[in-house]
Amino acid sequence: MPPPCPPVNGGERGGDVDFQGKITVSATQALRFVLANDAVTVAIPGMTKVSEVCENVKVGETFQQMSDKEKRQLIEAAEELGKDFCRSCGYCLPCPNGIKIPVILRHLGYYMRYGLKDWAKGRYSMVEIKASECEECGKCEEKCPYELPIIEKLKQAHELLAA
Structure with a gap:
């Protein structure tokens, strides 16, 4: 029996993602990309609102294959994003110190990938328990399906966002 697969982008349905003006990827495009893969038999997109279900x-009802150009753009966006980012799946929680790891790493992502430095710092300033409270127990890393x-990353987040 094969090992269980980690969630593709676990936990949260994304909105439109703008890769610093190069390409904007919508949740609808991402779902179309997944459904276009012949190896995928079931897609379970994260949803929090009835409108997202709709x-x-x-x-699914009006599915159309993506053009080669659309596929290329999404693959390029994924390569630019890389693999070393938090997908907000929440598997790392709970932190013994109460750190909201996905929230802090999301702010770090906005700072690093999208250049929204002031916005990310402002949001981090509202976080009740800062990344500096991490005692490096490693429990979160043991549970992260993306290793x-x-x-x-928490150290980096605090250095950049608390400045």
Whole structure:
């Protein structure tokens, strides 16, 4: 029996993602990309609102293959994003110190990938328990299905966002 796969982008349905003006990727495009893969038999997109359920159902009911150009753009966007980012799946939680790891790493992502430095710093200033409270127990890293260096990323987040 094969090992269980980690969630593709676990936990949260994304909105439109703008890769610093190069390409904007919508949740609908991402779902179409997944459904276009012949190896995928079931897609379970994260949803928090009825409107998101309706959008996803519409994608399934009116599915059209993506053009080669659309596929290329999404693959390029994924390569630019890389693999070393938090997908907000929440598997790292709970932190014994109450650190909201996905929230802090999301702010770090906005700072690093999208250049929204002031915005990310402002949001981090509202976080009740800062990344500096991490005692490096490693429990979060043991549970992360993406094997992210969470402790290192929390240090980086505090250095950049608390400045």
